[in-house]
Amino acid sequence: MSAFKTSDRLILLPESMTQLFPRLILLLGLILVFLGTPVTWVCPPANAVLRQYQAAPGVMQYQSRNSLRDPAGYAWQLVLFKEFPPTQSTQFILRLVGFPGIVDLAHPQSLQINTNTGKLLTATDLFARESPAPNVGQYNVTDVITQLSQNSFLKLTIPLENNNNITLKVPSSVVTEWQWFATEVK
Template sequence: MKKYEFWRKFVIIITLCFYLTIANSPPAFASIHKYPETADRVMYRSVQSLRDTDDKAWQVVLYKRVKSGVVNSFNLRLVGFPGTELQHPVPLKVAAGDREIGKANDIWSKSDLPMNVGEYDFKLIIAQLESNQPLRLNLPVKNQPETTLLVPPFSVREWRLLFDTN
């Protein structure tokens, strides 16, 4: 009986330790990464792979640059695969449900990015998001009607966290 009691207590203690470890662990957000760029400038970014309504793949990168504790930029970069070309300079229309949130200005012309890449100033858009409601991004695709990229709630949640991160 003593041997049985020892193992019973041992299993209970190990189980309690395991549950306490899990209960006290902070949530993990694996796709928000911090990149020191210079001594006083840091980039934070969230990377997602999403598909549009035409089932084409897009890499979606939301990033911000912080210099000396001040956010310098908060941009959304869209990379189309394979060979999708975006119209420039055309703003990105953003909606949540039936509500249009606004348009993100195209800043592609300020860089040397290829035609399948769009870069948009997203600071005013992200500041308006009050919930993790899915977003619709209406992409201005060259020589085609707009295509829609659906951003799921878990991505919107991560974007809002990125907006609040310093």
């Protein structure tokens, strides 16, 4: 038995209780360290770049670029374009670039987009006739971008040659960036 004294009383504790206190203090310390750790140390940084340039005379193009990895660990580049053609309405285009020599995208097949609420959306393949490279796809997401809910994540099902698909998980931070990009970039 161990004893300690509070103001006027003497409290006796069994030996097992005195061994419990150092463990509780250690646990409390670990919890405080975990809660005090900045999120940037725990979460990987986002690889996002916003760009603006003149694509052609009179045509301004804005881009949001992100890099994601597929289930096999290969990098994909996701580029969301916002184009302002002089005689047409604004278009949102998503270009997907897979690892060269590893993936060949199937054309013309639509991109399937699953939201975290279970909604299935599709985007039309813009490289229906010819792609600049076998690992590149480009899709019209003008109608899709307005249907995305706040703080949601997406799963992109990309059609590949030989009737295969690959699924990319797009985190909510990228979707939030796309929504901001769609509404704020003028």
